[in-house]
Amino acid sequence: MIIERLAVEDVDAVADLFDAYRKFYHQPSDIPAAKQFLKARLLNEDSILFVAKMDHQCVGFTQLYPTFSSVAMKRAFILNDLYVAEDYRRHGIAEKLMEQAFQFAKQHDARSIALETGALNTKAQALYEKVGMEVETDVKHYIYYW
Structure with a gap:
């Protein structure tokens, strides 16, 4: 397995995986929009995307x-997306992607990496706790949708 930072010219290689991630969250499939979204994030330097590859195929990513x-008074990161293709789960790929994200954040003198997950997503919660993340109990997370 190889984990590498995704370059904008390689977006096509991860678009199907990104689309599968969105479908997991009950969004309609839209590969052209996925490519456009990812290209815009990378071109505008809005995000950092790491991909896990096996046999020259993208099998997981984190953004x-x-x-x-x-x-x-420091940089911080939000780990917004983490996904591993179903056939490649339970092989430590998600953990390796998170380790790469932590290493990147430390190299850039970041204060922290934060994420949120569903209250019932116990598999993800177990992973996050395994890699040393902690649940913040002294704050509340608020959001406003329109």
């Missing part, structure tokens, strides 16, 4: 979005 901590 980090940069932000900042005003209190710490």
Whole structure:
């Protein structure tokens, strides 16, 4: 397995996987829009995307979005997306992708990586705790949709 940072010219190689990730969250399939979205994120330097490859095929990815901590006066990252193709799960790929994300954040002197997951997503929660992430219990997360 190889984990590498995705370059904009390689977006086509991960588009199907990104589309599968969106379908997992009950979104309609739209490969052209997936390619466009990912290309825009990378061209605008809005995100950092790492892919896991096996046999020259993308089998997993994670996407980090940069932000900042005003209190710490440091960069921080949101781990917004983590997905491994169903046939490749339970082989440590997600853990390796997270380790790569942590390493990247540390190299860029970030204060933290944060993520959110569904309250019932116990498999993901077990992974996050295995790699050393902690549940914050002293804050509440609010969101406004329109």
